[in-house]
Amino acid sequence: MASDILQQIISGVPSDFADPKADYLSVRKTMAPFHGHAVGEDVEQTIKAYGGVDCGVYHLQGFHDDDFIALYFHGGALVSCPLSDYHFYAEIICRQLNMRTVMPDYRLAPEDPYPAAHDDGLAVYAALLAQGVAAEKIIVVGESCGGGLAIGSLLAARDRGLPMPAAFISITGWFDLSVSEYPASRDPFLTPEWVQNRGRDYVGQQMPLDDPRISPCYAELSGLPPLYLQVGQYDTMAPSALRLAHSATLAGVSVILESWPSMIHGWHGLISAGVPEAEAAWRHIRRFTDRLRD
Template identity: 35%
Template sequence: MRVFNKNVQNPMPAYANPKPVSIRARLLRPMIRLTIGRVMSSPMPHVKQRRALIKSAASMKLFHARGGKISEQTTAGVPGLLVTPTGASSDRTLIYFHGGGYAVGAPQLYTSMAARISRLTGARVLLPSYRLAPEHPFPSGLDDALAVYRAVLASGVPAQHIAFGGDSAGGGLSLACALAARDAGLPQPAAIVAYSPWTDLTTSGASIKGNVSTELVLSPREAERFVASYLGDRDRTQPLASPLFADYAGIAPLLIQVSAHEILFDDSRRLAARAREAGVAVDLQIWDGVWHVWQAMPALLPEADTALAATAAFLQQHWSL
């Protein structure tokens, strides 16, 4: 494994904790491609794709939440799951938006990851099941996300005890929610965690084609289909759909974790540069030897454990300010 933090103002990356790629990562790579990757790259209807993704994730044992209690939670009319740490009481809350191209995915795919973050931080992790396209196109999911944030604030949890998180499309949604909150006059959360966020729905990043040979989960063709389902003929550059094109002035500190080998790599790299230019504190962590949203596999993958430990440290740093 090789993980490093990259200062977006410095073209030369600074490496930390250089280690070889784990044996488990090497063994899991073909399995990821044949299970989750096959589903996410399939042209099957989204309804079938959703079921197939849950089945594939179950085969990878991603639903095993160790050290946390899982309960159903409806917030502002949005169903979801709430993961709370065992034996701890805190109002600190991570609102985590799942990935899936805005058309597939579900909270239960992230219970193992959420339980690990909850145990490491002592915080609650709320996993909203926001509405999906094409049945509910843009901005339905964003409306749900912002409604959830408003409700958590209204429940008495201060903004400085709230963080947003998300992966892939959910990473883009977490950014869009922060932008929409700012524009609505709401306070910013303490921090935002974005795992391989999908920030550019114009799919203009060089890595979209340049990393096809090393991508295990996504495909440019299916990315286009997700965009069509989510936006239809709407403008792909509107900032609340493609946060890459937003003005980041006043947005919360941002942690970005991304694999150097995935097609969304440039979505993260360019986001980090744009946010940093607006004065946002950005920690961009570029990983080697892993795949899109590897963080969802704690216990199975050492690199996931390390990434989530870094996430917990980032959250605790900003929750304590």
């Protein structure tokens, strides 16, 4: 059962938060209050271009720099938000993992449709390698729709013969824009139709939503790095992560999958509200990354 504080937060989510009839402009307006929080005074942040893509670069003052980088693909349903609105989540990652974090300001739909965001992700990863960052020092993190973008970018990197990073971490990632399966219990932040509409915002009518280029749980996954996937029991996108895990395992990829009871989509971001389940999830992730850094 979810903690009292998480239940209070869930009860406060508007019933029409994921209104299937909402267009992308409405989505941006709805999401805005959840983002844009100021970062702590102990967070150093700069903007740097990698592969022609502006990226936020973040680290804590006085952190121990062991050359590891978290390459973080933010969420926002493919249509939201600007980089400035996601500084707070990059802070969560650099603080919880004690790691330099790079967050691409990938292009958003529908103004920049597929493959713009995927191309940006590949460009940033390739640029990090070209600038001398060792692949085994990169941990790719994908949150929500950023999970699918990250895997898609890594598949493109694989196909170009680029070395794979140390690992990929999914924070309730989207891996099936067709949402072919979903839990019976409703997630307050997502509905299947809402996710499908955001997929259409990105690809228009140029391809089906289960195309493996945008829904990587249907892709051929051999050669990917180890995958560490966290999903919530009630998360609308949890079945897509289960399918990704199954396909990756069959392809010989190392997979750790954690399904958290009573959890919803994106509960990790509620750590700033003192949600104990979010704190626990980040502790699990930190243990995983610490093993990679030993």
